Amino acid sequence: MNDVVKPKRIGILTAGGDCPGLNAAIRGVGKTAIVEYGMEVLGFHAGYSGLISGKYNVLKESALSGILTLGGTILGTSREKPFKMAKNGDNLKPEKIKKNYAKLGLDAVVCIGGNGTMKTASLLAQEGLNVVGIPKTIDNDVWGTDVTFGFDSAVQIATDAIDRLHTTANSHQRVMIIEIMGHHAGWLALYSGLAGGGDIILLPELEYNIRSVCKKIESRYEDNKPYSIVVVAEGIEHPKDKSAASHIAEAIQTYTGIETRETVLGYIQRGGSPTPMDRILATRYGSFATQCIAEGNFGTMVAIKDNELTTVPLEEVGGKLRLVESDHGLIQKARKMGVSFGDEFL
Template sequence: MRIGILTSGGDCPGINATIRGVGKTAMNYYGMEVMGIHSGFQGLLTKDVELFTEKSLSGLLNLGGTILGTSREKPFKKNATGPDINKVEIIRNNIAELGLDCIVCIGGNGTQKTAAKFAAIGVNVVSVPKTIDNDIWGTDFSFGFDSAVHIATDAIDRLHSTASSHKRVMVIEVMGHKAGWIALYSGMAGGGDVILVPEIPYSVANVRETIMNRLKKGKPYSIIVVAEGIPTEGGRRAGEFIAKEIERETGIETRETVLGYIQRGGSPTPFDRNLSTRMGGHATELIANGQFGRMIALNGNEISSIPLEEVAGRLKLVTEEHDLVVQGRKMGICFG
């Protein structure tokens, strides 16, 4: 068999480890040929590919980013006249001309949706969930999330000393447009006093009350962790809005820090390296067994897979019943 691997959407730690997991398993165990597809689905439009060798896959385990490059190309995206059928047909023809028996699609929610659409028209695909936001439905964790949480937690740890020294409120904005998983996990791990996520409504009055109660208890500084996707007024950034509102409401000097793309760069954590390796290996196993149209998933400690049609268009969001939220509230942490 000959398989192709592509990476699509945003970069994140662990992509290269996944490419390595797929490629080495395919070549060493199953005797497959492995082709790397550059720039996501754009590479399938232009046949921008390379045939991998053992040497191609060396040194990837701890390398950030993606050696294949990525793009936001969405072949099924609708324009004024509907989906660009021409792009889809070009890709189908190129897959046949390249002799590819299956495409491994590594990516986030958009990639899963595109992969599901290709599967629906008969293209052999297997996908691997990739996102720092951890919002892909059907898997407990996606690789990249643990690395992002590690970076955010380290930043929160460092802000504690500055907040304490200057008796300030420090607001740290982390990634998460629709899902607040990074804010929740890093906020809890970093000892945040207030954690605001898009899924749980908040009021500035409740946040102010939490900070003032801490002040009455002899705690002159507070740490607020906010996801970038929380609702704000006037289209302002989450961190900026909360910082200004808190300073106005409390009179306490307040500063914001925006982590931004730092959360997506650098080497993956050991957890993400191992998760990527396991997911990549399982993807190759599915291909060898002819099980196409599926996404790899982590459930508990077991690697399994689910139909792509169940994943497409769905998000995994934080709920108020999540045990970290429940436990945090018992400890006096404000969630809004």
């Protein structure tokens, strides 16, 4: 009599900030696991908190229907860092995770998130858990992959906002500053700034000179271009008691005397339904992550390189950032079209 092979039991969690495409990734993992491999799927609540507390739902295929287009995450999320030491020096959270992993008979966990999530996933892998990571973030700054899902949706939202500011700026002949998310990486500001026709784009990776910014604006007015759009990443150098947009707007108005207004786009960039590109990317990532589990390819993060799916070791991802390089092709092309990055007179 042949032994009955027990189907694999896997967990899924979404951690860190929300972004469009999380549900598409959950669906990609879950449907592939259930339909293709006959696996049982558990969805853990609120990121790593669910692994610590053992709170989960069994995800049947029916629960994964109708979520492809939804923003947010049906599992909830949190910024729980289980390996962060408590104030008293105790930290039992990793042990609780390992106990719940064993108690529930898990064969693997799929961790969907950004840089912090991948770092924690790597530490869990070092503790002996079978882990596969899926990279998401609107900042597009996860090391080891060409693109993260959530980025394309955020670019579309930010670009739409810039498009709308053009009409107001032109009507009132003003300088309009729009602040885009991105603490360390300027990918979102760069892409939306170019797509939206920004005249000046300020990135965290490039040192800028406010006099250079003002000179660009004044030269545009001298050339009978009565308004300017300045796209600013939130992570540029600025006083911490005000927003980046407010700092740049005050400086421009002070030095040029030209009427200036600022808009901080904020969390609007992270919400809503994912674009078709993000739905496809998240689905590809999710399905491939399940394939990695079936093949025993653990301790890895799924990635895209030259539009081909691959994996990179989690231990190489944690703690690194994918930043915009000063000689990036888009920056070079933009400079040739007259776009300023605030560094022309440094």
